[in-house]
Amino acid sequence: MTTFNPHAEGEIVEAVQWAVAEQAPVEIVGQGSKRDLGRPLQTEHTIMLSGYSGVTLYEPDELVLGARAGTPIAELEALLAANGQAFQFEPMDYGPLLGKLAGQGSLGGLLATNLCGPRSLKSGSARDHVLGVRVVSGRGELFKSGGRVVKNVTGYDLSKGMANSWGTLGIATEITFKVLPAPETETTLVIRGLADDEAGRAMAIAMGSSGEVASAAHLPINVAGRVLDGALNGEASTVLRLEGFAPSVADRVAMLKGLLASAGTIDTISGERSRKLWQEIRDVVPFADGTERPVWRVSMVPMEAYKLVASLRMGAAVDAYYDWQGGLVWLRMEGEPEAEAVRALVRKYGGGHATLVRAPTSIRAALPVFEPQPASLAALSKRLKQQFDPSGILNPGRMVAGV
């Protein structure tokens, strides 16, 4: 068993070349914060990237930040915050949900798992903000793609290609992101007591208005009490986040209160409390219960989400809440994962994909953790994998069994 702990890019290249020569599969690890996500690996060898760390480029005026793969996300977010900036896609932290510490995770893992958060409804995910990468492929070759500028169509966008590839195509050694100013202030509107379908309609009205709503989530009654230390306990809460310059936020709060007046009384949560609420929604704190009960992350057509949840509730005990206006549903199953039932309902209600983000290792080894793809798409993905990693040495089986 060999563990590589490279401190230079050349050492990462050498480690992969060793694995190629030995035909020895390796697990690619940053800080190991997401090792319990995805399909479990059975590799003997490991490449740890936590020692290959550090900011390589930060020019706030140019809205660009570059760092080595092992750089802690927390360190980068602190640096950005000190300059009034942020990753606009708000990378979530899986730590609490997976029973680990919060604030772990590295930049490489952020891109490899395409992290995002509640603002993604408007701002997309890591793949929408990555500008350039340096990558060691499964051939042990170092290549680059993209650059440090926002507007760039020179060649294929292999930076996006690395997003959500879970370390199976290559090891991104250095990554450059677009960063943006952090909002000056934020206020959250809270509508109490809506049923899931009513909440869906209220969120659609808000999102379709000129109120520039950054995030829209719905916490049903049995979830609402598990955020903000129980402050929303007792009634379902539909929450809408408004961000920006203070005069603009105040204006939009007033406008939306008028627009949604018929939905019920509307409270507001501001500043630090609002930020805490959205961080808890982002990090699935309501289901961070210290157990291994199965949790699904379902990405689907926003307005169909409540139908999926209602159908699922008829056959299984399930807790659910909605982010992205319903486009992102978090489900916690009381018993079995019910993979087939969940996926059949996703297909029935407009398509999307369901990922089993938490479950005991044995279940994640036996079930497809990620949404199975139709044959022609699966074959195309497999061909892409072979082009990057013909020997199949990088995180084999992490996404799909046998690939």
Place this chain on the structure above:
Amino acid sequence: MAGLLMPKADNATMSRRAEIVAALQAIVPGEGVVDVTNEMRAFESDALTAYRQLPLVVVLPQTVAQVSRVLKYCYENNVKVVPRGSGTSLSGGALPLEDAVLLVLSRFNRILEIDYPNRVAVVQPGVTNLGITKAVEHEGFYYAPDPSSQIACSIGGNVAENSGGVHCLKYGLTANNVLGLEMVLITGEVVRLGGKHLDSEGYDLLGLMTGSEGLLGVVTEVTVRILKKPTSARALMVGFPTSEEAGQCVADVIAAGIIPGGMEMMDRPAIHAAEDFVHAGYPLDVEALLIIELDGPVVEVDHLISMVETIGRKNGATTCVVSQSEEERMAFWAGRKAAFPAVGRISPDYLCMDGTIPRKELPKVLAGMRELSEKYGLRVANVFHAGDGNLHPLILYDANIPEELHKAEDFGADILRLCVKVGGVLTGEHGVGVEKRDLMPEMFNETDLKQQIRVKCAFDDKHLLNPGKVFPQLHRCAELGRMHVHHGQVPFPDIPRF
């Protein structure tokens, strides 16, 4: 074609032309196949008109099944295929090949679904960019990316080129506004990527397809986000004695946490050409002019306008005018939008370049351009998407003077080399196509390029889709697939392991 080497036409294919035409006619009956030279002339170039070539035959399918059968036929018979939307590419991406079928998607022109509650539109690839906005604007919505050719360019072409526009910094490029695609692979297989949901599963094939310039697959359906139109917009026109001061103003606006809807810069030659043409009221005594547009709720726009005004004056602006009406805002833009035709008035011909640079390098790049301008004896005017660093130098030349096109192309290539040298890229939004194909090694080494071509191999193992574009040389997939593994010979036996 001036200095442009395209892949050698395959005589075997050319000699089978009649047979290929007949096969295509069987797949796409009626007027869907164009094989008469005069009628094919309409397709012989795209918006990079310096290059022209008649295709082997033109086919205009109407259904996905027809696209699939055409591609399958071409794959099985080793016939090359060049896909084309509206033909507005500025880089020759849709330039036909003598021995290739030109697959035109213009008959895919229907809007299939508009879904306001989920804020998406599902459209066929031949729908124009502006056509999407037109279809949803009565409900107060629009499609955000707005390339200057938006009245004509197709959304399928936008996907192929990852088109931008003046609002990119705030609203993103095509890649950030497309949620789903249906596409046909060269084998005829139909594949769907993403959909109405907000993030797609598995590898980011959507990201690879966007900007792939028709080399990976043929798009037959696109699902895009639509956005609510901002309630209001106002613009400032700010003039500076030097480009350095204008550049600092842009940096300070961003440092203040403001992301304008649009932020454009013009240099003195561009300002003068535009003002002479449309009389927009531009100051003629400045070296650089910024047009900064703020959009959003009225309260926000008023708040930001005053912040930007202060920043402009602090940086030495000699002109600073805020639009007081919609007419005035449009007038500010009129000059900028007419910059290309305005330059067309002062020169018989011009080349439009498209590099991106880190913004702070602008003064250096402009100075470099002035030197090159003297060296080549050709004038250059600059318009610049200042927010995102995308530069459009317009090189003025006269095609009737022998060798002047060639000189202009060399000048353009030198400008792009300069962009790469300061940390920028060869193309911000026009694509590589044939125009910048041979400059790719300026930005990428052989390993970089080989890995890109390997992506192509995963999609198109015979290199039949749009060959001769983007890559200076297409290595055969089998050759690229080889691995040099020597069992038992660990290449680095001495590396430390822990």
